[in-house]
Amino acid sequence: xxxxxxxxxxxxxxxxxxxxxxxxxxxxxxxxxxxxxxxxxxxxxxxxxxxxxxxxxxxxxxxxxxxxxxxxxxxxxxxxxxxxxxxxxxxxxxxxxxxxxxxxxxxxxxxxxxxxxxxxxxxxxxxxxxxxxxxxxxxxxxxxxxxxxxxxxxxxxxxxxxxxxxxxxxxxxxxxxxxxxxxxxxxxxxxxxxx
Amino acid sequence: xxxxxxxxxxxxxxxxxxxxxxxxxxxxxxxxxxxxxxxxxxxxxxxxxxxxxxxxxxxxxxxxxxxxxxxxxxxxxxxxxxxxxxxxxxxxxxxxxxxxxxxxxxxxxxxxxxxxxxxxxxxxxxxxxxxxxxxxxxxxxxxxxxxxxxxxxxxxxxxxxxxxxxxxxxxxxxxxxxxxxxxxxxxxxxxxxxxxxxxxxxxxxxxxxxxxxxxxxxxxxxxxxxxxxxxxxxxxxxxxxxxxxxxxxxxxxxxxxxxxxxxxxxxxxxxxxxxxxxxxxxxxxxxxxxxxxxxxxxxxxxxxxxxxxxxxxxxxxxxxxxxxxxxxxxxxxxxxxxxxxxxxxxxxxxxxxxxxxxxxxxxxxxxxxxxxxxxxxxxxxxxxxxxxxxxxxxxxxxxxxxxxxxxxxxxxxxxxxxxxxxxxxxxxxxxxxxxxxxxxxxxxxxxxxxxxxxxxxxxxxxxxxxxxxxxxxxxxxxxxxx
Numbered sequence: 001x002x003x004x005x006x007x008x009x010x011x012x013x014x015x016x017x018x019x020x021x022x023x024x025x026x027x028x029x030x031x032x033x034x035x036x037x038x039x040x041x042x043x044x045x046x047x048x049x050x051x052x053x054x055x056x057x058x059x060x061x062x063x064x065x066x067x068x069x070x071x072x073x074x075x076x077x078x079x080x081x082x083x084x085x086x087x088x089x090x091x092x093x094x095x096x097x098x099x100x101x102x103x104x105x106x107x108x109x110x111x112x113x114x115x116x117x118x119x120x121x122x123x124x125x126x127x128x129x130x131x132x133x134x135x136x137x138x139x140x141x142x143x144x145x146x147x148x149x150x151x152x153x154x155x156x157x158x159x160x161x162x163x164x165x166x167x168x169x170x171x172x173x174x175x176x177x178x179x180x181x182x183x184x185x186x187x188x189x190x191x192x193x194x195x
Numbered sequence: 196x197x198x199x200x201x202x203x204x205x206x207x208x209x210x211x212x213x214x215x216x217x218x219x220x221x222x223x224x225x226x227x228x229x230x231x232x233x234x235x236x237x238x239x240x241x242x243x244x245x246x247x248x249x250x251x252x253x254x255x256x257x258x259x260x261x262x263x264x265x266x267x268x269x270x271x272x273x274x275x276x277x278x279x280x281x282x283x284x285x286x287x288x289x290x291x292x293x294x295x296x297x298x299x300x301x302x303x304x305x306x307x308x309x310x311x312x313x314x315x316x317x318x319x320x321x322x323x324x325x326x327x328x329x330x331x332x333x334x335x336x337x338x339x340x341x342x343x344x345x346x347x348x349x350x351x352x353x354x355x356x357x358x359x360x361x362x363x364x365x366x367x368x369x370x371x372x373x374x375x376x377x378x379x380x381x382x383x384x385x386x387x388x389x390x391x392x393x394x395x396x397x398x399x400x401x402x403x404x405x406x407x408x409x410x411x412x413x414x415x416x417x418x419x420x421x422x423x424x425x426x427x428x429x430x431x432x433x434x435x436x437x438x439x440x441x442x443x444x445x446x447x448x449x450x451x452x453x454x455x456x457x458x459x460x461x462x463x464x465x466x467x468x469x470x471x472x473x474x475x476x477x478x479x480x481x482x483x484x485x486x487x488x489x490x491x492x493x494x495x496x497x498x499x500x501x502x503x504x505x506x507x508x509x510x511x512x513x514x515x516x517x518x519x520x521x522x523x524x525x526x527x528x529x530x531x532x533x534x535x536x537x538x539x540x541x542x543x544x545x546x547x548x549x550x551x552x553x554x555x556x557x558x559x560x561x562x563x564x565x566x567x568x569x570x571x572x573x574x575x576x577x578x579x580x581x582x583x584x585x586x587x588x589x590x591x592x593x594x595x596x597x598x599x600x601x602x603x604x605x606x607x608x609x610x611x612x613x614x615x616x617x618x619x620x621x622x623x624x625x626x627x628x629x630x631x632x633x634x635x636x637x638x639x640x641x642x643x644x645x646x647x648x649x650x651x652x653x654x655x656x657x658x659x660x661x662x663x664x665x666x667x668x669x670x671x672x673x674x675x676x677x
Contacts, residue, residue, distance in 0.1 A: 037215060037384070038640040039412040052414045055421045062425075076340070076349045085353055098358040098436055102365040105425045109369040113376060116418045117403065120411045122379065126404035136384040136407050138215035138643075181399025182392045 004147040005171050006032055007155040008131045009164030011140040014040055016163035020142060021046045023162055029155060030145040032174075035135040054116060061111030062104045069103035070096065127179035129172040207651035208302055211485035215643050222637050223385055225481045227394075230632055233480060241624035248618005251611040252327055260330045262611045268596040269606040271589050274324045277616050279585040280465070281321035281623075282363065282437055283458075284578070286430055287466025288314025289370055292377075293426035296419070301649050302494050304641040305487045308381075309477060310470045311374040312634070316626040317469070318367045320619035325359070327615070355439035362436040369429055373422045376415070379405050381635045434462040441588065448528035448592030451516070457509035461581060464502035464551070467495050468577035473627065475571045477636055486637050493564045499577065500558035506584075507552035532591045539605055540591045543583050550580025 011017050017034070021043065024031050031047060044051075073096050077083065082090045117123060135141040142164070146155050156167045213221070230238075255262045265272050288310040295303040326335050338360045340350045350357050383405035386398035405411070438454035471492065478487040517529035533544040554576050557563045564570070595602045630636070 034409045035407045036409065036412065037219075037407060038380075038643040039416050040409070041416075043409050044413040047409060049410055049413060052417045054414050054417050058421045058425075072340070073352045077352065081346060081349055083349075083351065085351065088353065092353050095353040098355075098432065098439075099352055099361045101428070101432060102358075102361040102436075105369060105429050106361075106365040109372055109422055109425055112418055112421060113372045116376065116414055120414060122403035122405060122411075124400045124403060127399070128404050128406050130387070130406065133387045134216075136380065136387045136405070137219045176404060180396050181386055181389075182396040 002174055003171060004032075004145060004174055005152070005169065006131070007144045007146050007152055007159060008168050008170055009142045009144070009159030009162070010132055010134075010166040011142065011163060012138075012165050014140055017140050017142070018043065018046055020159075020162040020164075024142070024144065024158075027158065029150060029158065030148070032143040032145040034143070035131060035141040037136050037138060037140075040140075054112060054119070057115045058108045058112040061115075062108035064111075065104040065107030066100050068107070069100040073099065121176050125178050125180065126176045127181065128176045129170075129174075131170060131172070205301070205649070206488075206490050208305060208488065208490060208649035209486060209642060209646055210488055210651045213485065213646065213650055215646065218642050218646065219384055219388070219639060221483065221486070222381075222635050222639050222642070223388060225631065226385055226633060226635065227388075231480070234628065234632065238625065238628040241621050241628055244617050244621030245625050246618075246621070247614050248616075248621050251614030251618055252323075254611050255327060255615070256332060260328070262609060264607060264609050264612065266604060266606070268601055269590055269593045269604075271593065272606055273586075273608045273612045273616060274328045276582065276585040276589050277619065278321050278324035278328075279437055279458075279589075280578075280582050281317050281324070281619065283434065283462035283465045283581060283585075284469045285314045285317035285321060285366070285370075285466065286434060286459070286462035287470045288312070288317075289366075289373070289426050289430040290463055290466065291470070292373060293423040293430060296423040297427060301645050302491050304638055304645050305491050306470060306474060306495070306637075307641070308374075308377065308634075308638045309474055309631075309636045310466075311370065311377070312627065312630045312636075313469060313473055314370050314466075315367070315374060316623045316630075317466075318363065318370065319626070320623050322363060322367070323615075323619055323622075355436065355443050358436045359440060362433045366429060366433045369422070369426055373419075373426060376418060376422070377638060377641075378634065379403055380407060380415070381639045383407065384639055385635065431459055434458045446592050447522070447524040448532070448588065450525075451513060453509055453512055453516070457506065457513075460502045460505040460509065461551075461584060464499060464506055465578055465581035467498050467502070468574040468581070471495055471499070471570055471574035472578070475567060475574070477631060481631065481636065483637060486642060489565050489567075492567065492570055493561075496558045496564040496570060496573075499573070500555050503551055503555035503558075503577070510548065510552060528592055532595055533587060540587070540594065543587050544591065547580050547583040547587050550576050551584060554580075 009020075011020065014036070017036075017040070021031065021034065025048060034043060034047060036043070074091065077092065078090045121128075131143050132139055132141045142159065144150070144155050144159065146152055146169075152169050156169065159167045209218075211217075263272065263274065265274075288307075291303050291310045292307040295307075326332060329335055338350060338357065340352075379402055382398050382402035386395060386402050389395040389398060435455040435458065438458035441449035442451060442454035444450060474487055475492070478484050514529055514534060517525045520526075531538055532540065535541050536545055554573060557569070557573070590606055594604070594606055
């Protein structure tokens with residue numbers, strides 16, 4: 001975890017946001033992140049974020065589920081304990097389709113959710129710095145990283161010019177830490193940013 | 196932005212001129228307010244029912260399934276009827292949240308959260324029945340394929356009853372994950388507004404440290420889409436597998452290939468009816484009429500009349516095929532044990548017919564679809580009908596078996612069988628009351644997402660923009676043509 005200095009611009013509406021993101025990227029400021037109360041389609045592209053591959057992970061988990069279910073049932077019914085059920089074939093593939101399907105879905109869903117939680121670093125008792133409390137309500141919060149040289153005041157003016165209704169400077173942890181939200185636990189806020 | 200184009204003829208889905216903050220206020224208000232007297236009364240009644248259910252189950256565990264009136268030949272009675280009924284109800288939530296997400300139906304956002312919660316609680320109730328029906332419930336884990344000291348003797352993977360174990364447990368898990376991942380951003384909204392210490396603490400834990408960063412939203416959206424894609428076949432598979440419990444047997448009345456689609460349609464039918472019952476009360480009590488509008492109620496009534504009619508066609512097809520197939524046992528099961536109103540259980544068949552097939556037909560009239568009293572009344576009727584559907588399928592196929600000397604016994608439930616059923620109502624409503632108190636009953640982020648497109652104040656402006664866009668496309672195409 002590193003302490004960094006940020007300039008935070010708060011936008012009241014998403015209309016300005018797309019335009020602002022475009023201008024920030026052209027200007028050469030380092031766009032740390034944009035926090036929104038709901039998903040804005042296309043904002044990820046505008047910010048130049050790579051597409052997520054979480055669906056690929058889901059596909060791999062699903063395939064694992066299918067093969068595990070298939071392999072396990074085949075091994076049990078043809079090798080480990082071939083059970084004679086009314087003289088039907090031991091290798092009864094059509095009868096296994098329901099379980100293979102369910103297991104595919106199960107592994108894919110559970111795997112994807114766990115992966116999602118891992119890559120987004122989400123878990124109970126995980127705490128992260130919040131730049132603006134209303135970013136989960138109705139504000140759209142754009143955060144510029146100014147720890148590497150950019151002037152704070154310049155960046156603040158720049159954000160105001162883009163239509164931010166409120167601009168401030170914050171020094172914050174970029175990672176997460178264990179904590180609860182009922183107390184102040186911002187680690188090392190008093191320290192100066194370390195470059 | 197152009198991903199979701201909405202037709203101009205669609206009425207707004209959010210009324211009352213809301214902005215983003217107002218949406219948060221409206222939906223979070225019940226969580227932050229003290230529970231009302233009505234809430235306490237409802238909650239305590241539910242807990243009382245639950246306790247009665249616990250006692251009924253306790254009697255069954257201590258004294259055995261003899262506490263129920265199950266006998267030769269009715270080995271499945273109220274318990275399996277209730278199981279199928281609850282599982283069926285549990286289908287609407289995932290249908291709304293998954294299938295309607297894939298179909299890009301904007302109206303789902305108003306109702307999906309509560310419907311998904313209902314799904315989870317209904318599946319929890321459903322699961323009780325096969326588990327306690329086992330009798331020696333402490334051996335319930337025998338249904339899982341684990342290495343054991345009995346050989347290892349594995350479970351029978353060819354049996355539909357085992358498919359059911361996998362189907363129901365997968366369905367429960369996936370629905371829970373889908374519901375909870377959707378809840379995380381909204382719980383963060385509650386957390387960030389919280390003034391009370393314990394609320395900040397609790398919702399801080401529950402919201403997993405969600406910040407709302409764009410990258411996280413991007414993954415969240417992708418996750419929701421893939422989970423919806425997975426849940427769509429899953430929801431269809433669950434009741435299909437439940438129907439296999441019957442259809443793969445050789446009992447006349449059960450041994451029919453029509454069961455999977457017929458069961459799935461019936462499940463959606465009863466699930467939507469339960470969603471109506473719950474939401475009509477919820478929107479009134481929590482004053483959410485501007486989010487769960489009369490439009491939402493009307494669309495759901497359309498789904499009810501559609502699925503009710505599919506179920507009706509299935510009933511008639513069954514009768515036709517019984518006659519057309521000319522199998523004397525099949526004929527007897529359908530024509531004598533069910534359709535003959537003067538046979539011992541004939542009344543239940545006609546009760547089912549009138550509740551499920553005839554009465555929903557009033558929803559062909561717009562006036563009826565938009566009448567809240569009628570809708571509420573009908574939603575209860577439909578669920579009574581759907582309960583009797585399962586009762587008819589199970590009991591009328593079993594109570595007269597191949598040996599006429601064992602026909603004499605008329606199956607009626609004992610008080611403990613009824614108590615168990617009432618107990619699951621207790622479980623269901625206890626969970627629902629807690630949910631409506633502590634969780635946002637409407638997906639806040641999703642409502643905000645559609646607000647600019649479907650909110651009444653924005654929609655007019657958007658219509659102008661969209662019309663202009665359409666005109667431009669038309670002109671371009673026109674110009675290219677010449």
